[in-house]
Amino acid sequence: MAQPTDFKHFDLTVLPASARYKLLTATVVPRPIAWVCTLDTGHVPNLAPYSFFGLMGSDPPIVAFAPGDRADGTPKDTALNIASGGEFSVSLVSAELSQVMSDSATDFPHGMAEATKLDVGLEPGVKIAVPRVRLSPATLECVEVQTIQIGKTRIILGQVLGVTLRADAVLEEAKYHVDTAALDLIGRMGGRGGYARTRDGFEIGRMTYAEWQEREGPEN
Amino acid sequence: MAQPTDFKHFDLTVLPASARYKLLTATVVPRPIAWVCTLDTGHVPNLAPYSFFGLMGSDPPIVAFAPGDRADGTPKDTALNIASGGEFSVSLVSAELSQVMSDSATDFPHGMAEATKLDVGLEPGVKIAVPRVRLSPATLECVEVQTIQIGKTRIILGQVLGVTLRADAVLEEAKYHVDTAALDLIGRMGGRGGYARTRDGFEIGRMTYAEWQEREGPEN
Numbered sequence: 001m002a003q004p005t006d007f008k009h010f011d012l013t014v015l016p017a018s019a020r021y022k023l024l025t026a027t028v029v030p031r032p033i034a035w036v037c038t039l040d041t042g043h044v045p046n047l048a049p050y051s052f053f054g055l056m057g058s059d060p061p062i063v064a065f066a067p068g069d070r071a072d073g074t075p076k077d078t079a080l081n082i083a084s085g086g087e088f089s090v091s092l093v094s095a096e097l098s099q100v101m102s103d104s105a106t107d108f109p110h111g112m113a114e115a116t117k118l119d120v121g122l123e124p125g126v127k128i129a130v131p132r133v134r135l136s137p138a139t140l141e142c143v144e145v146q147t148i149q150i151g152k153t154r155i156i157l158g159q160v161l162g163v164t165l166r167a168d169a170v171l172e173e174a175k176y177h178v179d180t181a182a183l184d185l186i187g188r189m190g191g192r193g194g195y196a197r198t199r200d201g202f203e204i205g206r207m208t209y210a211e212w213q214e215r216e217g218p219e220n
Numbered sequence: 221m222a223q224p225t226d227f228k229h230f231d232l233t234v235l236p237a238s239a240r241y242k243l244l245t246a247t248v249v250p251r252p253i254a255w256v257c258t259l260d261t262g263h264v265p266n267l268a269p270y271s272f273f274g275l276m277g278s279d280p281p282i283v284a285f286a287p288g289d290r291a292d293g294t295p296k297d298t299a300l301n302i303a304s305g306g307e308f309s310v311s312l313v314s315a316e317l318s319q320v321m322s323d324s325a326t327d328f329p330h331g332m333a334e335a336t337k338l339d340v341g342l343e344p345g346v347k348i349a350v351p352r353v354r355l356s357p358a359t360l361e362c363v364e365v366q367t368i369q370i371g372k373t374r375i376i377l378g379q380v381l382g383v384t385l386r387a388d389a390v391l392e393e394a395k396y397h398v399d400t401a402a403l404d405l406i407g408r409m410g411g412r413g414g415y416a417r418t419r420d421g422f423e424i425g426r427m428t429y430a431e432w433q434e435r436e437g438p439e440n
Contacts, residue, residue, distance in 0.1 A: 007387055102426060195422055
């Protein structure tokens with residue numbers, strides 16, 4: 001192990017928002033990427049990637065993501081569409097989809113369908129009216145349960161109703177056994193366009209308290 | 221790009237919690253790891269890792285994590301301590317800390333200090349009373365702003381008051397420029413003990429709408 005070394009502390013209570021953003025997005029990594037599809041009131045699909053995103057539970061199954069606002073302070077189409085329709089799909093992003101996912105973050109005008117413009121094929125949802133990205137290896141079908149506003153931070157909590165997985169990644173359907181490596185997903189790193197592949201995987205055995213006691217001896 | 225292929229759909233509304241857990245933890249990856257330290261009312265530090273965790277905003281700076289419950293249905297020490305104290309530190313986990321981080325998830329009895337038992341050095345916090353993991357390259361100092369309960373899913377939202385970074389990862393302090401790769405963090409993958417390193421990084425240029433128009437021509 002490395003020896004203790006020097007550290008620098010940044011007081012976020014006195015730094016501007018841009019500094020807080022740089023420090024936190026460079027530090028809380030790797031972040032899974034939610035490629036979120038929604039429908040506007042005219043049934044035009046909106047598609048945009050978010051890495052302020054996390055799995056929060058399985059009983060009930062809950063994901064959280066934070067779409068933020070546009071530069072002018074108005075909510076993004078994703079948030080507007082969920083506020084009016086409640087449903088959204090979260091397609092996870094494989095390495096082969098990384099460029100087109102990033103392109104879909106382009107500031108297209110309101111009502112312009114990113115998926116059509118970028119030639120991203122969509123497939124109908126199973127349990128929701130919102131489609132999913134055809135080539136994504138894994139999509140969560142979600143319905144909003146709560147939206148929390150803390151200052152300018154807007155957090156959407158969704159219950160996951162269904163999961164659609166590429167068949168080759170399902171090793172044993174009856175045991176819900178998924179080959180995560182086969183999904184070949186990427187994570188968001190720091191900087192303006194930093195990402196990381198997840199191909200360099202490893203396993204760690206989980207130790208029980210009884211095993212720890214055996215290892216350490218009775219005096220512990 | 222791969223051609224469209226077969227997909228399997230799993231209806232989470234009819235599957236048991238164990239199946240939902242397996243499907244979602246194998247799919248929402250890579251997940252950043254929050255190694256969360258809290259203090260109980262006797263000032264004994266508790267330390268446990270959580271990957272139901274995400275960055276949710278920078279204005280104000282908010283993180284979310286979901287500690288879940290013990291197998292017997294009672295809240296974990298992390299949640300009990302935050303309910304009584306409000307403060308917690310989130311240390312991110314580098315590859316060299318992966319084994320001891322995993323060991324700290326062992327089901328030690330209530331009130332037994334994991335950090336002491338596992339010889340994890342702690343350092344005092346700057347803005348909070350809760351310490352941080354000495355060898356972690358990045359720690360967020362947080363105070364609870366809200367806890368949301370949805371069924372058995374408990375989501376703790378914390379405001380980040382300060383960030384402590386290993387000095388060698390701070391490239392330009394005045395510009396808040398962090399070398400994310402130097403942190404060498406790991407992400408949680410699927411399975412009982414699956415993780416991934418983040419060393420296989422790459423960059424994607426972000427396209428503006430004007431650039432997209434130029435690329436596609438005026439008819440778009």
